[in-house]
Amino acid sequence: MLNVMIWSVGIFLEILLLVRGFQEKLYRQFPIFYLYLLFVMLNDVVSMGVYRWVPNYYFQVYWVTQFLSLAIGSGIIFEIYRVALRSFPGAARMTRYVLLIVFGAIFAKALTIPSGGVFTWLAAASIMLERNLRIVQALAIVTLGLLFLWYAIPFGKNLKGILFGYSLFIGLSIVQFTLWRYSLEQIKPFWSYAQPVCYLLVMGIWVRTLWFADSLPEVNPDVQIEIDYELLMATTRDQFRKTLARLGWAARA
Amino acid sequence: MMQGFAFVAVAVFLVVLLLLSAGHEKDEDLTPGAKRNRGRLGSADALQSAELVLRIFSPKDREFIELRHSPRLQRLYQEERRKVALHWVRRTSREVSRIMRHHRLNARYSQNVNVAAETKLFGQYLELRFLCGVLVFLIQLLGPHALVDLASYTGKLYEQLGRTMRDVSAVSNVASSGDAVP
Numbered sequence: 001m002l003n004v005m006i007w008s009v010g011i012f013l014e015i016l017l018l019v020r021g022f023q024e025k026l027y028r029q030f031p032i033f034y035l036y037l038l039f040v041m042l043n044d045v046v047s048m049g050v051y052r053w054v055p056n057y058y059f060q061v062y063w064v065t066q067f068l069s070l071a072i073g074s075g076i077i078f079e080i081y082r083v084a085l086r087s088f089p090g091a092a093r094m095t096r097y098v099l100l101i102v103f104g105a106i107f108a109k110a111l112t113i114p115s116g117g118v119f120t121w122l123a124a125a126s127i128m129l130e131r132n133l134r135i136v137q138a139l140a141i142v143t144l145g146l147l148f149l150w151y152a153i154p155f156g157k158n159l160k161g162i163l164f165g166y167s168l169f170i171g172l173s174i175v176q177f178t179l180w181r182y183s184l185e186q187i188k189p190f191w192s193y194a195q196p197v198c199y200l201l202v203m204g205i206w207v208r209t210l211w212f213a214d215s216l217p218e219v220n221p222d223v224q225i226e227i228d229y230e231l232l233m234a235t236t237r238d239q240f241r242k243t244l245a246r247l248g249w250a251a252r253a
Numbered sequence: 254m255m256q257g258f259a260f261v262a263v264a265v266f267l268v269v270l271l272l273l274s275a276g277h278e279k280d281e282d283l284t285p286g287a288k289r290n291r292g293r294l295g296s297a298d299a300l301q302s303a304e305l306v307l308r309i310f311s312p313k314d315r316e317f318i319e320l321r322h323s324p325r326l327q328r329l330y331q332e333e334r335r336k337v338a339l340h341w342v343r344r345t346s347r348e349v350s351r352i353m354r355h356h357r358l359n360a361r362y363s364q365n366v367n368v369a370a371e372t373k374l375f376g377q378y379l380e381l382r383f384l385c386g387v388l389v390f391l392i393q394l395l396g397p398h399a400l401v402d403l404a405s406y407t408g409k410l411y412e413q414l415g416r417t418m419r420d421v422s423a424v425s426n427v428a429s430s431g432d433a434v435p
Binding site: 087088089090091093094097150151152153229232233236237239240243244246247249250251 | 303306307309310338341342345348349352353354355356357358359360361362363364365366367368370371374377378380381384385388400
């Protein structure tokens with residue numbers, strides 16, 4: 001009964017978010033995010049029906065839709081990258097390279113797994129596979145977050161909300177899957193409640209931050225900067241060289 | 254497991270060094286005279302002078318104070334010079350951060366960012382911040398003339414070690430010659 005109540009509240013919040021997104025035309029700015037929400041809402045409705053009428057098939061439906069939502073959810077990370085770095089081609093270029101290195105490192109690590117390599121990893125139990133994929137997503141989000149901080153990328157309230165909510169969702173998923181792995185019996189009774197409650201928390205954040213459309217802060221770049229990148233690099237290097245020399249004097253004094 | 258702990262330990266150590274190098278100075282650390290001169294001395298130009306750097310870190314003033322044979326004067330000098338040296342290193346560290354911030358805030362707009370050059374520059378930035386952190390750590394631990402003192406201490410230690418080694422080899426020579434006697 002409690003499960004169905006939590007579920008119903010979740011579906012209500014998803015519909016509310018979709019309606020507000022349509023009213024505020026936020027779906028134009030974040031199409032993948034709203035596609036994800038639509039998918040999750042339809043999925044919840046179908047899953048609730050299956051749970052109620054044909055419970056024997058619930059777990060099959062759950063895992064299939066869970067992986068589909070994971071795939072669409074990965075698109076949200078791409079959308080965050082695309083929207084946030086639209087006005088910053090330099091930062092976007094650096095981010096692409098850093099993400100490439102991070103994904104390359106993850107792939108290399110997967111290949112070096114001793115017990116059977118990447119195919120065994122992929123064939124692992126569904127929970128572990130989902131946890132591993134969520135960890136990959138989490139690494140991508142952490143990398144993006146660090147680069148956004150480094151380049152002082154301004155966020156609007158909407159983008160900040162999507163990023164924070166989705167990061168929280170992924171973080172909580174990783175914790176849940178890890179706990180599931182290490183203490184199956186103790187966690188099992190709470191499992192069916194913990195996940196939806198955490199999801200409601202994330203939905204609450206999204207409802208709060210996506211209620212109104214909030215445009216991204218405008219940043220006016222220096223007009224000369226495009227032709228002066230080489231000069232900028234040379235100036236910074238020169239200043240660093242001078243600072244290093246001063247530290248050298250201090251050490252040798 | 255141990256590798257993971259070592260990695261975390263190194264990361265924590267680096268973060269501590271960075272925090273140390275960027276640490277805020279408290280007003281109570283400065284004398285009224287120093288507070289009055291703060292604006293003048295704190296300007297970026299004041300940091301550029303080689304004379305100033307050499308004057309702060311040179312042991313000549315300490316040698317002069319030591320000639321006075323006054324422990325109180327020596328203690329005062331040590332405290333004041335430590336504050337001045339820390340102030341200079343922290344200002345330099347902040348200057349490095351300011352330069353890098355200016356660079357990245359401008360580079361983020363550029364269409365033709367050179368990824369390799371940016372990575373190298375980031376490495377230089379980390380190196381400078383690390384050096385500042387090490388200097389702050391050494392100055393706080395050993396005083397304003399930390400590196401000179403450290404060098405002279407290492408020299409003494411090396412000398413002592415050499416002497417000990419000579420003594421040990423002499424003893425073992427004696428012992429081995431004693432063993433040879435039937």
